[in-house]
Amino acid sequence: MKGIVFTEFMEMVEEQYGLEIADAIIEKAQLPSQGVYTAVGTYDFNEMLALLQGLEEEVDVPMNDLVYTFGHYLFNGLASAHPEIIQNYRTPIGLLHAIEDHIHVHVQKLYPDAQLPTFKMLERTENSLSMVYSSSRGLYRLAHGLIEKTFERFGQRAKVSFSLLKADGTEVKFDIVDHG
The missing domain is CATH 3.90.1520.10 (H-NOX domain)
Known part of the structure; x- marks a missing residue:
C-alpha cells in the first residue's frame, strides 16, 4: 500500500484523536516500519489493518466507520497532492x-x-x-x-x-x- 495512504491516515488520527492516540496505536501494533512512513514509500497492507484495529480499540468506533471517515479525509490529501486530476473534470x-x-x-x-x-x-x-x-x-x-x-x-x-x-x-x- 502506498505511503501517502499511511501518512494521511496518521495525520487524520492526530487531528481527530490527538498525538497520544496516534502514538498508542503505533506502539501497540508493533509495526515493522515502526510507524515511520513517507508518502512515496510502499508498506505492507497488514500495517494499515493493525493501525485500524488499534484505533478501533482506542476510540471505540467500528472499523468500517473509521475507514469511511478516512475516505473523506483522504480525498483532501489526494486532491492537494494531485490537483491536476480533479481540474480535468466538470x-x-x-x-x-x-x-x-x-x-x-x-x-x-x-x-x-x-x-x-x-x-x-x-x-x-x-x-x-x-x-x-x-x-x-x-x-x-x-x-x-x-x-x-x-x-x-x-x-x-x-x-x-x-x-x-x-x-x-x-x-x-x-x-x-x-x-x-
Whole structure:
C-alpha cells in the first residue's frame, strides 16, 4: 500500500484523536516500519489493518466507520497532492466515471507498484452512476467516503448506496445519484 495512504491516515488520527492516540496505536501494533512512513514509500497492507484495529480499540468506533471517515479525509490529501486530476473534470459523475480509465492510469504512471482497486462501470446517466468496486483488501467504505467527498468538492450532494456482492466486501456495487 502506498505511503501517502499511511501518512494521511496518521495525520487524520492526530487531528481527530490527538498525538497520544496516534502514538498508542503505533506502539501497540508493533509495526515493522515502526510507524515511520513517507508518502512515496510502499508498506505492507497488514500495517494499515493493525493501525485500524488499534484505533478501533482506542476510540471505540467500528472499523468500517473509521475507514469511511478516512475516505473523506483522504480525498483532501489526494486532491492537494494531485490537483491536476480533479481540474480535468466538470462534474463529480464525470470524475468518478473516469476512475478506471484515466485516474488509475495516471496513478499507475506515478506509482507503478501501486495495487489499486478496480471499478467496473455498469451504467451512467447525466445524474447517476452504477459501478462495481473490486479489491482483495475490502476497503469499500474507503471508496464510499471518497465518492461522497468527490461530490462535496464540486459543491454538490449525492445519495450513495451500496450492496455487498461478496460478504467480505471485496466486491461491492455502488449506486450514486447526484442531487445537485
